[in-house]
Amino acid sequence: DGGITQSPKYLFRKEGQNVTLSCEQNLNHDAMYWYRQDPGQGLRLIYYSQIVNDFQKGDIAEGYSVSREKKESFPLTVTSAQKNPTAFYLCASSIPGLGYNEQFFGPGTRLTVL
Amino acid sequence: QKEVEQNSGPLSVPEGAIASLNCTYSDRVSQSFFWYRQYSGKSPELIMSIYSNGDKEDGRFTAQLNKASQYVSLLIRDSQPSDSATYLCAVNMYSGGGADGLTFGKGTHLIIQP
Numbered sequence: 001d002g003g004i005t006q007s008p009k010y011l012f013r014k015e016g017q018n019v020t021l022s023c024e025q026n027l028n029h030d031a032m033y034w035y036r037q038d039p040g041q042g043l044r045l046i047y048y049s050q051i052v053n054d055f056q057k058g059d060i061a062e063g064y065s066v067s068r069e070k071k072e073s074f075p076l077t078v079t080s081a082q083k084n085p086t087a088f089y090l091c092a093s094s095i096p097g098l099g100y101n102e103q104f105f106g107p108g109t110r111l112t113v114l
Numbered sequence: 115q116k117e118v119e120q121n122s123g124p125l126s127v128p129e130g131a132i133a134s135l136n137c138t139y140s141d142r143v144s145q146s147f148f149w150y151r152q153y154s155g156k157s158p159e160l161i162m163s164i165y166s167n168g169d170k171e172d173g174r175f176t177a178q179l180n181k182a183s184q185y186v187s188l189l190i191r192d193s194q195p196s197d198s199a200t201y202l203c204a205v206n207m208y209s210g211g212g213a214d215g216l217t218f219g220k221g222t223h224l225i226i227q228p
Contacts, residue, residue, distance in 0.1 A: 033215055042118070042202060043158070045215035058215050090157055100146050100165060101206045103216060105157040 002027045004106035006091050011111045013078070013085070021076045021109045023091035032074035033092040033103060036060065043090060049074055078111065086113045116141050116207050120219035128227050133190040135222050137203030140184070146206035147179055147186045148216065151199045158202055162188060193226045200224070 004025040013019045023032065031050045035043040035058075045058030049068040063082025068074055078085045088110050092103040117140040127133040135149075146165050150158035164170045164177040164186065176189040186205075190197055200223050204216040 042218035042220040048215045108157045
């Protein structure tokens, strides 16, 4: 089955620790995205990548880092510099170039900082 | 400032009636418009996309786009209790080629009353 997987589903972190969230897709999509959702809020863009070995900052990139070494994978690291990391993190992918950019989401990772 | 505005609700609709959800956006160069459904604790699911002025129908769902007035709406006919969810409006506000991130509204909470 084609789809987007994210792991872990739940993640607990102590203050001052870096954590990495996994996102893998087998849809053969070129573009991948990371969003953050806070309670009662819409999604906000953290980083996105249109092609392997290239990525761009979104609206709230501070305190986060990404890599795109493989087409299928786009991991997100939440660093200790992120002031308020507790949130629901969502990974998405799309096929760019069509001008439409329909994005499909993985199941998400819920991060809690203790 | 790129903005997408939605009434947060809750919007309460009797079962079998038409639910009408509205969204306005700030950027006139926006090209693509999407409606996502999000159940509590789950990730967003793409239910409609629209790119041209007018109506687009898919089953019980109709998306309406008016670029001159900068609004997009979603109609749900014959509302069912399973339609109770938060509906997110998303806009692709890129001005050129490629696949940028989407700008999301905060969502409208829809409740279908049996």
